[in-house]
Amino acid sequence: MAKTIPLLLMGCGGVGRQLLQHIVSCRSLHAKQGVHLRVVGAGDSKSLVVTSDLFSGELNDNFLSEVCRVKSDGSSLSTINGSGEWQVFSHLESQKKVLDISALLGKSTGLALVDCSASSETIGVLKQAVAIGCCIVLANKKPLTSSMEDFDKLVAHPRRIRHESTVGAGLPVIVSLNRIISSGDPVYRIIGSLSGTLGYVMSEVEDGKPLSQVVRAAKSLGYTEPDPRDDLSGMDVARKALILSRLLGRRINLDDIKIESLYPEEMGPNVMSVDDFLGSGLLLLDKNIQERVAKASSNNNVLRYVCVVEGSRYEVGIQELPKSSALGRLRGSDNVLEIYTRCYSEQPLVIQGAGAGNDTTAAGVLADILDIQDLFP
Amino acid sequence: MAKTIPLLLMGCGGVGRQLLQHIVSCRSLHAKQGVHLRVVGAGDSKSLVVTSDLFSGELNDNFLSEVCRVKSDGSSLSTINGSGEWQVFSHLESQKKVLDISALLGKSTGLALVDCSASSETIGVLKQAVAIGCCIVLANKKPLTSSMEDFDKLVAHPRRIRHESTVGAGLPVIVSLNRIISSGDPVYRIIGSLSGTLGYVMSEVEDGKPLSQVVRAAKSLGYTEPDPRDDLSGMDVARKALILSRLLGRRINLDDIKIESLYPEEMGPNVMSVDDFLGSGLLLLDKNIQERVAKASSNNNVLRYVCVVEGSRYEVGIQELPKSSALGRLRGSDNVLEIYTRCYSEQPLVIQGAGAGNDTTAAGVLADILDIQDLFP
Numbered sequence: 036m037a038k039t040i041p042l043l044l045m046g047c048g049g050v051g052r053q054l055l056q057h058i059v060s061c062r063s064l065h066a067k068q069g070v071h072l073r074v075v076g077a078g079d080s081k082s083l084v085v086t087s088d089l090f091s092g093e094l095n096d097n098f099l100s101e102v103c104r105v106k107s108d109g110s111s112l113s114t115i116n117g118s119g120e121w122q123v124f125s126h127l128e129s130q131k132k133v134l135d136i137s138a139l140l141g142k143s144t145g146l147a148l149v150d151c152s153a154s155s156e157t158i159g160v161l162k163q164a165v166a167i168g169c170c171i172v173l174a175n176k177k178p179l180t181s182s183m184e185d186f187d188k189l190v191a192h193p194r195r196i197r198h199e200s201t202v203g204a205g206l207p208v209i210v211s212l213n214r215i216i217s218s219g220d221p222v223y224r225i226i227g228s229l230s231g232t233l234g235y236v237m238s239e240v241e242d243g244k245p246l247s248q249v250v251r252a253a254k255s256l257g258y259t260e261p262d263p264r265d266d267l268s269g270m271d272v273a274r275k276a277l278i279l280s281r282l283l284g285r286r287i288n289l290d291d292i293k294i295e296s297l298y299p300e301e302m303g304p305n306v307m308s309v310d311d312f313l314g315s316g317l318l319l320l321d322k323n324i325q326e327r328v329a330k331a332s333s334n335n336n337v338l339r340y341v342c343v344v345e346g347s348r349y350e351v352g353i354q355e356l357p358k359s360s361a362l363g364r365l366r367g368s369d370n371v372l373e374i375y376t377r378c379y380s381e382q383p384l385v386i387q388g389a390g391a392g393n394d395t396t397a398a399g400v401l402a403d404i405l406d407i408q409d410l411f412p
Numbered sequence: 413m414a415k416t417i418p419l420l421l422m423g424c425g426g427v428g429r430q431l432l433q434h435i436v437s438c439r440s441l442h443a444k445q446g447v448h449l450r451v452v453g454a455g456d457s458k459s460l461v462v463t464s465d466l467f468s469g470e471l472n473d474n475f476l477s478e479v480c481r482v483k484s485d486g487s488s489l490s491t492i493n494g495s496g497e498w499q500v501f502s503h504l505e506s507q508k509k510v511l512d513i514s515a516l517l518g519k520s521t522g523l524a525l526v527d528c529s530a531s532s533e534t535i536g537v538l539k540q541a542v543a544i545g546c547c548i549v550l551a552n553k554k555p556l557t558s559s560m561e562d563f564d565k566l567v568a569h570p571r572r573i574r575h576e577s578t579v580g581a582g583l584p585v586i587v588s589l590n591r592i593i594s595s596g597d598p599v600y601r602i603i604g605s606l607s608g609t610l611g612y613v614m615s616e617v618e619d620g621k622p623l624s625q626v627v628r629a630a631k632s633l634g635y636t637e638p639d640p641r642d643d644l645s646g647m648d649v650a651r652k653a654l655i656l657s658r659l660l661g662r663r664i665n666l667d668d669i670k671i672e673s674l675y676p677e678e679m680g681p682n683v684m685s686v687d688d689f690l691g692s693g694l695l696l697l698d699k700n701i702q703e704r705v706a707k708a709s710s711n712n713n714v715l716r717y718v719c720v721v722e723g724s725r726y727e728v729g730i731q732e733l734p735k736s737s738a739l740g741r742l743r744g745s746d747n748v749l750e751i752y753t754r755c756y757s758e759q760p761l762v763i764q765g766a767g768a769g770n771d772t773t774a775a776g777v778l779a780d781i782l783d784i785q786d787l788f789p
Binding site: 210217218367369 | 591741760772
């Protein structure tokens with residue numbers, strides 16, 4: 036008999052939508068593996084859709100495909116009408132509803148609460164769900180990069196949380212680090228390029244292209260956030276560095292991390308519009324980067340935007356690295372992580388590959404869900 | 413309250429001994445994680461030592477350290493005398509005893525049967541233990557590279573088997589591949605350098621050194637088996653290729669893999685002594701390798717001894733690869749695996765690092781044991 040994992044999805048944007056598609060297309064594969072993913076609900080920032088029969092019903096595959104269609108059209112789940120099979124709740128009601136479902140299923144069939152949003156609003160619900168006995172699976176970095184108090188509550192039952200896709204998308208970074216930790220192999224140093232956008236930018240400026248031109252090209256290729264400063268600030272990488280540090284047992288916060296922004300404060304989002312930044316601001320940054328690239332090159336080094344966790348050093352920024360290292364050889368938008376431990380002391384353990392994209396990120400979330408199946412009755 | 417994982421270790425050679433040491437030194441770490449590893453027995457090829465109280469007793473840490481001392485002296489467990497706390501069984505009795513313990517604990521407290529031997533003799537016991545409901549954790553490649561019938565029985569309950577250290581030592585190869593599989597991401601191609609010995613040999617001959625000199629140096633550095641032909645035959649890599657292929661669902665056997673041996677049949681172990689092979693045989697192989705290295709180099713390529721799994725192609729042998737690829741850049745004894753999938757289609761997922769050594773291999777086994785904890789009551 037197939038084991039059933041009831042799950043409720045928060046966040047149906049790019050990653051969440053892709054996850055639902057993966058779930059539907061993996062039905063026969065998972066049946067062969069003896070597992071069934073029973074989607075009891077799905078929510079976005081405006082609405083929550085829930086099956087009417089929480090204990091044995093589910094949002095069926097036709098309905099999930101409809102959810103994907105609605106979301107890919109840019110609409111909200113609130114445009115879906117209720118029926119006998121499912122109910123639609125407004126944003127105001129949905130937090131309470133998620134908690135009700137968590138309480139109801141947490142102790143009986145179990146529930147995997149899956150957070151594919153990019154919001155801080157889910158933290159409260161996630162903490163309570165964990166306390167009730169639910170499992171949580173996160174692609175959302177915000178819950179794990181809030182206060183230490185929140186972090187402690189979320190990881191209170193370490194076997195009931197998975198969050199592979201918070202760092203390096205679907206790359207097996209968290210699972211590998213957790214294996215190293217549980218085998219007692221001390222981690223000396225982690226260094227990585229964990230932003231596909233900044234990886235692309237740094238390897239393009241290495242080829243002599245001006246930063247301004249590279250950033251504009253990256254934006255038009257869809258590699259950056261709508262406001263590229265969200266990438267260039269280094270905040271996203273800092274969140275990943277914080278998650279890795281906390282996994283290693285460091286009790287630190289985001290402001291303990293030294294973050295190098297690629298633009299100065301006077302070009303920040305509160306001072307300058309996106310268009311002004313792309314049009315004139317960026318041009319002022321070209322010379323400095325060009326000089327740093329040239330200086331590095333004269334030492335046979337390259338510049339990489341990396342995160343470093345080593346002892347009590349937590350840094351996110353540009354570093355000069357040997358051309359011949361795994362990081363130095365990195366091209367394009369791939370992520371790479373080097374982990375130095377007792378077992379990997381001279382040469383690091385290296386994990387490299389696509390570290391962004393909805394498909395990969397959602398695949399990581401799906402693998403996480405399958406990985407907690409032994410916790411379900 | 414700490415969760416207890418009862419385990420029985422088969423094989424106390426280099427890896428098994430190191431595993432026991434890791435277990436002892438990780439006691440406080442695992443206590444913090446809420447897990448206790450209860451070692452109920454340990455066996456080598458001559459003896460089996462078992463706690464007298466199977467349901468709640470264990471071989472205590474002092475005794476495990478004594479086992480490690482005996483084994484590192486090159487002695488057998490048979491030199492240990494029984495006591496009130498433990499019993500010693502001879503080789504003849506031990507298979508039956510392991511099965512008795514599996515039957516007794518499999519259904520009650522659960523049991524992890526850990527195989528760190530390099531023997532085919534454990535296959536029967538492992539199959540029966542799985543059928544009874546035990547978990548198995550393997551560093552031993554033989555059980556998974558025997559007949560398809562054996563393989564099917566061993567993986568009959570996929571959640572109850574772990575075998576990370578059968579490929580690439582502790583490198584997160586199997587866990588990564590299993591995540592890719594469970595997320596429905598189709599694997600197009602796997603190519604890897606999975607022998608530290610052959611990796612070292614190929615990168616040294618690339619530098620212009622004669623094969624004969626490199627193999628002798630590798631032997632004196634302890635990189636090879638006592639008879640280096642055990643590495644040069646490619647059989648060990650072929651077993652790893654078979655394990656990866658079967659994980660991907662291919663129902664093939666060892667003789668479906670095309671294996672290139674680095675020495676001809678007339679220099680095989682049945683024809684020529686180790687000394688003759690090292691002294692005179694190897695010299696005859698220098699010229700051919702030197703020519704192949706030069707030819708590859710003229711194409712800006714290098715030679716690597718790789719395993720390839722792609723469609724119905726299963727090959728283990730020397731290939732010309734671009735100097736700039738992850739495999740081409742490989743130096744020394746590191747392993748590297750490139751996995752091409754839908755999510756990693758243009759650039760592969762790359763996993764690289766030390767792929768040999770007792771410490772790393774045992775760390776992989778230990779992480780596997782911790783990973784099955786949710787299956788224990």
